[in-house]
Every structure is written in C-alpha cells, then in structure tokens.
Amino acid sequence: xxxxxxxxxxxxxxxxxxxxxxxxxxxxxxxxxxxxxxxxxxxxxxxxxxxxxxxxxxxxxxxxxxxxxxxxxxxxxxxxxxxxxxxxxxxxxxxxxxxxxxxxxxxxxxxxxxxxxxxxxxxxxxxxxxxxxxxxxxxxxxxxxxxxxxxxxxxxxxxxxxxxxxxxxxxxxxxxxxxxxxxxxxx
Numbered sequence: 001x002x003x004x005x006x007x008x009x010x011x012x013x014x015x016x017x018x019x020x021x022x023x024x025x026x027x028x029x030x031x032x033x034x035x036x037x038x039x040x041x042x043x044x045x046x047x048x049x050x051x052x053x054x055x056x057x058x059x060x061x062x063x064x065x066x067x068x069x070x071x072x073x074x075x076x077x078x079x080x081x082x083x084x085x086x087x088x089x090x091x092x093x094x095x096x097x098x099x100x101x102x103x104x105x106x107x108x109x110x111x112x113x114x115x116x117x118x119x120x121x122x123x124x125x126x127x128x129x130x131x132x133x134x135x136x137x138x139x140x141x142x143x144x145x146x147x148x149x150x151x152x153x154x155x156x157x158x159x160x161x162x163x164x165x166x167x168x169x170x171x172x173x174x175x176x177x178x179x180x181x182x183x184x185x186x187x
Contacts, residue, residue, distance in 0.1 A: 001070045003063050003086045010062045011036035020058045025051070046129040060092055081171055090135035090143050103165060104144035107151035109137060 010017040013034035022030050025044075031037045045052040071082045089095045089102065096102060107115075109131065116127045141147060146168070148161055166172070 001067045001082070001084050003067060003084070003088070006063045006066045007059050010059055010066075011038075016062050017058050021055070024054055024058065042126065042130075046126075046133050049133075052133060056088075056091075060088075064092075064094070081169065088134070090139050096143050101145040101169065102143055103146045103148060104140050105148045105150050106137065106141060106144075107149070111151045 009015055011021065012018075015035070018030060018034065018036065021036055021041075025041070029037050029040055041055065045055050067084060067086075071084075074082050084095070084099065086092070086095055112131065113124065113127050116122060116130075117124070122130075146165060148165060150158060150161075153161070
C-alpha cells in the first residue's frame with residue numbers, strides 16, 4: 001500500500017480531504033479542477049510549521065484509515081505479508097510501533113535531490129526546504145530494522161537486493177520483474 005498514492009487521491013478532485021482543506025486553508029488552495037493546489041500548498045506548508053501540521057492533521061488520518069482498510073482486505077484474502085510504503089513513517093509518530101518490521105530504502109541527500117529534480121522538476125531550494133521539513137536521514141535509519149542502500153546501483157543490482165530482503169522475511173519473488181519506472185521500485 002502506497003501512502004503517497006492514497007494521500008494524492010484524498011487531495012485530488014472530489015477527494016476526501018478537499019472539503020476540510022478548503023475550510024482550513026481557504027478556497028484559494030483548491031484549483032479550478034477541484035483538487036488541492038499543490039504548488040500553493042507547498043509554498044506555505046514548507047515555510048510554516050503550523051500550516052504543515054494542520055495539513056498533516058487532515059491527510060494523515062485519512063491515509064492511515066485507508067491503509068488499514070486495505071491491509072484488512074489483503075489479510076482476508078490470505079496475504080501472508082502486507083507492505084506499507086510510508087515515506088513519512090518517522091514523522092507520523094504512529095506507524096513504527098504498529099509494524100512488525102521497517103525496511104528503510106536509503107540514499108545520500110545528494111542522490112535524493114537529484115531524483116526529486118528528475119521526477120518532479122522542482123527547484124533545488126524547494127527540494128531543500130522539503131527535505132529540511134522531514135525527518136533526517138539519521139532519524140529514518142534509527143527507525144529501521146533493515147536498510148537497503150539504494151545509491152549508485154543499477155536496477156539489476158537493486159532487484160537482487162530486494163529479492164534478498166524479501167527472502168530474509170520469508171517472501172519469494174520468483175515471478176517479480178523490474179518496473180518500467182526506475183524511480184518507483186515496488187518493495
């Protein structure tokens with residue numbers, strides 16, 4: 001389950017978070033398409049800690065509820081393992097103790113900046129402000145039971161690492177194939 005995808009859906013046109021975002025931040029934070037104006041929110045949330053916390057207070061409970069719903073559904077269908085992709089796991093303060101184990105996919109800050117630029121086209125200063133508002137690399141590593149260092153390795157090498165981690169926790173990826181988008185490796 002992908003926390004970012006769930007969060008994006010909640011802030012999309014007619015998403016579950018839109019009414020409360022409009023009430024808390026004002027209608028100017030909602031675009032003509034009915035979705036969150038991400039650029040406007042980014043300009044405010046990564047400069048104003050209280051605004052960031054207010055936005056998280058709206059989105060995080062929605063994301064958590066949906067992820068738990070999906071996990072229950074997966075368990076009811078016989079899933080032996082459920083993977084939660086939670087980029088803000090440390091910041092949330094609630095997920096770490098609810099999970100059996102945490103795998104942190106790590107890279108240097110320099111690599112992180114290059115990847116965000118390639119994926120999103122954001123300015124260097126914007127990326128730096130986002131990184132500064134998040135848990136530090138050290139804090140994320142401290143929360144980890146396992147660390148996959150994903151810096152400077154090819155997709156083939158990364159696939160081998162993922163398969164080794166999967167094997168270590170009792171999963172088999174015999175039919176697993178590399179994704180088309182190298183920036184979104186499913187774990």
